[in-house]
Amino acid sequence: MLIYTSFIKLKDILIVFKMEINLEKKKEILSQKGWVIVEDALDVESEQLSDWVDHISVKPGKEAKRLHYYEKTNLSPSLCRIERFIEDHSELKRLVSDGVVIETITGLFGEPVKLYKEKVNIKNPGGAGFRPHQDATAYENLSQHITCLIAVDDMTPENGCLEFADSLPNKKLDQDSYGCIPQEIYEDFKWTEATLKRGSILCFTALIPHRSGPNKTDLPRRAIYLTFNSAAEGDLRKKYYLERDQFLAKLQPQEKQISTIGHFEGEILN
Numbered sequence: 001m002l003i004y005t006s007f008i009k010l011k012d013i014l015i016v017f018k019m020e021i022n023l024e025k026k027k028e029i030l031s032q033k034g035w036v037i038v039e040d041a042l043d044v045e046s047e048q049l050s051d052w053v054d055h056i057s058v059k060p061g062k063e064a065k066r067l068h069y070y071e072k073t074n075l076s077p078s079l080c081r082i083e084r085f086i087e088d089h090s091e092l093k094r095l096v097s098d099g100v101v102i103e104t105i106t107g108l109f110g111e112p113v114k115l116y117k118e119k120v121n122i123k124n125p126g127g128a129g130f131r132p133h134q135d136a137t138a139y140e141n142l143s144q145h146i147t148c149l150i151a152v153d154d155m156t157p158e159n160g161c162l163e164f165a166d167s168l169p170n171k172k173l174d175q176d177s178y179g180c181i182p183q184e185i186y187e188d189f190k191w192t193e194a195t196l197k198r199g200s201i202l203c204f205t206a207l208i209p210h211r212s213g214p215n216k217t218d219l220p221r222r223a224i225y226l227t228f229n230s231a232a233e234g235d236l237r238k239k240y241y242l243e244r245d246q247f248l249a250k251l252q253p254q255e256k257q258i259s260t261i262g263h264f265e266g267e268i269l270n
Contacts, residue, residue, distance in 0.1 A: 023107035023108065026104075026107075026203075027108050027110070030204075033168060034164065034168040034204060034205045034207060034208025035164050035194065035203065035204035035205070036202070036203055036204075037194065037200060037201070037202050038104055038201040038203065039197070039201075040199070040200070041104060042200075042201065043099050044095060044199075045199075046152075046199040048091075049198075049199065049224075050222075052091055052092050053082075053120055053152050053222055056088055056089050056092070056120070057082065057120075057122070060088070065084050065087040065088055066085040067081075067082065067083040068081070068082055069081040069082075069268060069270060070268070070269045071127065071264075071266040071268055071269060072267040073124065073125070073127060073128075073266070074126050075125065075126065076269070077270075078124045078126070079122050079124065080122050080123070080124070080127055080128075080258070080264075081120065081121055081122065082119060082120040082122070083117070083118070083119045083241075084117075084118065085118060085120070086115075096226050097115070100201075101148060101201070104203070105228050108146055108203055109230065111231065111232065112231035113146075113228040114230075114231045114234070114235050115228055116139070116145060116228060116229045117226075117237060117241070118226050118227070119224075119225050120222060120223065120224050121222070121223050121225060122220060122221075123159060123160045123215035123221040123222075124215065124220045125215055125217060126214065127220075127221070128264060128266025129213040130211055130263045130265060131178070131181075131211060131263045131264075132165075132180060132186040132189070132209050132210070132211040133179065133180045133181055133209065133210070133211070133261055134169075134172060134173060134206065134207055134208070134209055134210075135206050135227075136206035136207055137172060137179045137261055138259060138261050139206065139229075139240075142206070142233065143230070144205075144229070144230060145205075145229045146203055146204070146205060146227075147204055147205075147226065147228075148201060148202075148203050148225070148227075148228065149162070149196075149202040149204070149223050149224065149225050150224040150226070151196040151197065151199065151223055152198060152222035152224060153198050153221050153223075154197055154221075155195060156195055156221075157193050157195070158215075158216050159215045159217045160212045160213045160214055160215045160221055161193055161194055161195055161212065162193075162194045162202070162210050163191040163193050163210060163212060163213075164191065164194060164204070164208055164209070165186075165189040165190070165191060166189065166190040166191070167190075168205075168207060169207055170207070171207070172207065173185055173209070180261065180262065180263050181209055186209065191211070214265075244259075256269075256270075
């Protein structure tokens with residue numbers, strides 16, 4: 001019995017050691033490329049994840065905290081984004097605050113982290129894509145951040161997966177009036193499509209240019225985005241949503257956006 005127990009403990013130690021080595025390799029890739037994929041990392045079944053997103057996709061009531069945004073498509077109006085949802089769903093809150101996700105981000109960051117913001121981007125059939133941009137433009141009050149994308153559905157070129165520039169700048173690039181990368185800069189980029197199986201995690205940094213195309217398939221493509229900042233900078237989530245709401249409230253009706261960057265290529269209805 002003692003030998004068996006010792007074997008189990010040794011096995012657990014080896015698993016943890018292997019995870020730490022793997023994370024160090026992923027951290028190196030992230031620093032070089034600006035993005036990295038972590039396959040088969042979630043400790044949640046894909047079907048569960050899909051059910052949870054279905055739950056928060058229901059139009060929120062008065063007491064709900066989450067925000068819904070709709071775009072104009074052939075299925076108009078079509079839900080395209082959900083933000084600030086962790087107060088409305090205990091399992092999703094636990095997903096972003098405990099377990100594999102937080103361990104992965106902490107390992108890649110190299111220090112404790114805090115959740116800065118969360119959203120689900122939904123591309124229903126005909127859903128629009130996003131122009132080339134750097135996330136650092138939207139989060140100027142952070143010295144550093146990492147975004148963790150969790151694929152709720154398979155992400156392919158046909159349904160609008162993320163595409164990343166092959167070179168990682170060491171600074172913010174010039175921007176157009178929408179906060180996006182101008183065509184004369186991005187037309188020289190070479191892009192890599194980040195295809196993902198559902199349940200996979202993709203992490204990327206603030207400076208890596210990225211974009212995505214429309215969903216040309218007959219099925220939805222959903223992805224959870226979790227952005228983390230260093231815990232040393234404080235818990236800034238409440239402040240972020242307050243400032244974001246204030247910014248969007250100042251926009252004219254013809255200037256409707258779903259972010260402080262005007263990168264969304266669709267037509268927002270609310």
